[in-house]
Amino acid sequence: METKNNLMLGLPKGSLEESTIRLFAKAGFEITKSSRSYRPSFDDGDLDGRFVRAQEVSRYVEHGYFDCGLTGQDWVRENGSDVVEVCDLVYSRASRRRSKWVVAVPEAAAIQGVKDLEGKRIATEVVHLTREYLKANNVSAEVEFSWGATEVKVPDLVDAIVDLTETGNSLRANKLRIIDTVMETNTVLIANREAWEMPEKRAKIEQISLLLQAALEAHSKVGLKLNIQRKKLDSILNALPALRNPTINRLTDEAWVAIDVIVDEKVVREIIPELKAHGAEGIVEYPLNKVVY
Numbered sequence: 001m002e003t004k005n006n007l008m009l010g011l012p013k014g015s016l017e018e019s020t021i022r023l024f025a026k027a028g029f030e031i032t033k034s035s036r037s038y039r040p041s042f043d044d045g046d047l048d049g050r051f052v053r054a055q056e057v058s059r060y061v062e063h064g065y066f067d068c069g070l071t072g073q074d075w076v077r078e079n080g081s082d083v084v085e086v087c088d089l090v091y092s093r094a095s096r097r098r099s100k101w102v103v104a105v106p107e108a109a110a111i112q113g114v115k116d117l118e119g120k121r122i123a124t125e126v127v128h129l130t131r132e133y134l135k136a137n138n139v140s141a142e143v144e145f146s147w148g149a150t151e152v153k154v155p156d157l158v159d160a161i162v163d164l165t166e167t168g169n170s171l172r173a174n175k176l177r178i179i180d181t182v183m184e185t186n187t188v189l190i191a192n193r194e195a196w197e198m199p200e201k202r203a204k205i206e207q208i209s210l211l212l213q214a215a216l217e218a219h220s221k222v223g224l225k226l227n228i229q230r231k232k233l234d235s236i237l238n239a240l241p242a243l244r245n246p247t248i249n250r251l252t253d254e255a256w257v258a259i260d261v262i263v264d265e266k267v268v269r270e271i272i273p274e275l276k277a278h279g280a281e282g283i284v285e286y287p288l289n290k291v292v293y
Helices: 017-027 054-063 073-079 127-136 169-173 199-219 230-239 265-277
Strands: 007-013 047-053 068-072 084-089 099-106 121-124 142-145 160-165 176-185 187-191 221-229 247-250 256-264 281-287
Touching: 007 017, 007 054, 007 199, 017 199, 047 054, 054 068, 054 073, 054 187, 068 073, 073 084, 073 127, 073 176, 073 187, 084 199, 121 127, 127 142, 127 160, 127 176, 160 169, 160 176, 169 176, 187 199, 199 221, 221 230, 221 265, 230 256, 256 265, 265 281
Parallel strands: 007 047, 007 068, 121 142, 121 160
Antiparallel strands: 068 187, 084 187, 099 160, 099 176, 221 256, 221 281, 247 256
């Protein structure tokens, strides 16, 4: 364990790298690095860290090289790491959805379910997870580690694969079909157990957790401000359930009030015309960086 006061942070290098840097920026932490550097610079003097492969982060956190880090739930479980899972952070390289480790087989294969994997050969990056899955289903099969490009190994080299997917598009493009899900996963903030018991480090980890979650919560939401005649207030609130529990402020003109509310961005195009139809004026939509409930 590092003895200095800086919090050592493990950041995922690879597919999550750029989206993680953007998330931290939205949370208020600027991270800069050169293209070939594994050591980032932070605009927060209390932070230090390294970029390493997501597959390795949980081991380094468990062993104390990092006080905390971001990695997938899948890699925590695959490595059997004894760490504190501080919070879920549902984001990835391309979306804000959970990913899945799935069992996939060639479209023409006779394999229809997990029981049909008996005696078969399976390639995957998550050997431990796959063996756990097979054991839970009382199936005996050979599981081999795959260094990548797992989709191209069926049917010539193996009978099935366990691969990570968000949409399944890549599997379908390779003429594979999914027969089962091994586990769902998302990014998590994890902490070393010893660091978690240190008040100063725990406070800093909790600060990072709060701000990262707030940044993600704000991703799909916007703020709306509008003015409405007081006599129309009840009708506009009743007509628009999305405006439940808004902030209502008095204006200089006692006959009018101002409403401030947070809504899902995807419904704004429907809400704004309704607001206008109910007599709202001065409607302003504004972006959000963080939302803390």
